[in-house]
Amino acid sequence: MTPIRLALVGLGKIARDQHLPAIAGDKRFTLAAVVSRSSGVDGAPHFATLAELLASDVTVDAVALCTPPQPRHALAHQALAAGKHVMLEKPPGATLSEVEDLRQVAAARSLTLQTTWHSRCAAGVQPARQWLADRAVKAVRICWKEDVRVWHPGQTWIWEAGGLGVFDPGINALSIVTAILPRPFFLARGVLHTPSNLQAPVQAELDFTDAAGAPIRAEFDFLQTGPQSWDIEVDTDDGALKLTHGGARLWINDHLVYEGPDREYPGLYTEFARLIADGSSDVDVSPLRHVADAFLLSERVSAPPFIE
Ligand code: NAP
Numbered sequence: 001m002t003p004i005r006l007a008l009v010g011l012g013k014i015a016r017d018q019h020l021p022a023i024a025g026d027k028r029f030t031l032a033a034v035v036s037r038s039s040g041v042d043g044a045p046h047f048a049t050l051a052e053l054l055a056s057d058v059t060v061d062a063v064a065l066c067t068p069p070q071p072r073h074a075l076a077h078q079a080l081a082a083g084k085h086v087m088l089e090k091p092p093g094a095t096l097s098e099v100e101d102l103r104q105v106a107a108a109r110s111l112t113l114q115t116t117w118h119s120r121c122a123a124g125v126q127p128a129r130q131w132l133a134d135r136a137v138k139a140v141r142i143c144w145k146e147d148v149r150v151w152h153p154g155q156t157w158i159w160e161a162g163g164l165g166v167f168d169p170g171i172n173a174l175s176i177v178t179a180i181l182p183r184p185f186f187l188a189r190g191v192l193h194t195p196s197n198l199q200a201p202v203q204a205e206l207d208f209t210d211a212a213g214a215p216i217r218a219e220f221d222f223l224q225t226g227p228q229s230w231d232i233e234v235d236t237d238d239g240a241l242k243l244t245h246g247g248a249r250l251w252i253n254d255h256l257v258y259e260g261p262d263r264e265y266p267g268l269y270t271e272f273a274r275l276i277a278d279g280s281s282d283v284d285v286s287p288l289r290h291v292a293d294a295f296l297l298s299e300r301v302s303a304p305p306f307i308e
Helices: 013-024 050-055 072-081 096-108 125-132 167-180 264-278 286-297
Strands: 004-009 029-035 062-065 085-088 113-115 137-145 185-195 203-210 215-221 229-236 239-244 249-252 255-259 299-303
Touching (some): 004 050, 013 029, 013 264, 029 050, 050 072, 062 072, 072 096, 085 096, 085 264, 096 286, 125 167, 125 239, 125 249, 137 167, 137 203, 167 215, 167 229, 203 286
Parallel strands (some): 085 113
Antiparallel strands (some): 185 203, 203 215, 229 239, 239 249, 249 255
16 A cells, blocks of 8 residues: 655644644555744655645645644645645634635545544544434533633734634534534524734633524633633433543543543544545535634624733
């Protein structure tokens, strides 16, 4: 089997923490190049821009885009135009229209486009989906609260237009609930708290309703100090389900029933290899659509200035 020659674009926190180890541990891929404005990786040809890589004599089959969302569409478009398969970090773009454009370009060129939602690969998510499939959901509570100063130091793009603010982690919760809940759900009302010196919300409270009227409450908070929460609770007609630790642990009626190792990024690369082999794509914007709805429908509240 010839490995897929992959270029990694954007060498920030997620590329170093997760993509590089996942690629190194997967025989189906080889790191053929790195595109970074600032640094390189030992053993891989380094380019300052994607255009320089594509114009070089280094051959790549696919690119994984690990930049912030704002520059992602232009990079993805460039890669697809050059005939490369594309993996998009979450969120897949800064707007829904961008992702739709990429979907069409990839389809027209018979290339693979993958919108990744790493939290869906957390150990408890698939078992949760199966457990919920034949139960009636009565209520859902999402509590996604983390300290931005601990988890995102120096990431100024998060606070700029298109950076999503607290929805950068919050979209992970939405990626899980869109995967596990058996019925579609819709935003009814929301409140976004945006620091007066920034462009993106630092806190959000969202009230959704599912197609049968069950309430789904989401609380996202970037200012949480002390214990951090990445939890989803689902009440059903036949017991209560809880996913904690970002989906890694599954509890049924307060008993821990499933806890797996962290295989989120290896899982994404397994799926990318499968899609390329099948000649297919996976383009799911449902978590980003809920975020767009929140920006469309929510009340705005001005929050105190945020100084990192
Ligand atoms: P980051 O640490 O700020 O890294 C992003 C990298 O992208 C930068 O280091 C830079 O790398 C490159 N880049 C290219 N154009 C840029 C621009 N206009 N502004 C800023 N950086 C630019 O961010 P990250 O945490 O890795 O997040 C990147 C993406 O992965 C985001 O969409 C995020 O939601 C997602 N993600 C992050 C995490 C996490 O835990 N941090 C988890 C899952 C997913 P070079 O200097 O090498 O060019």
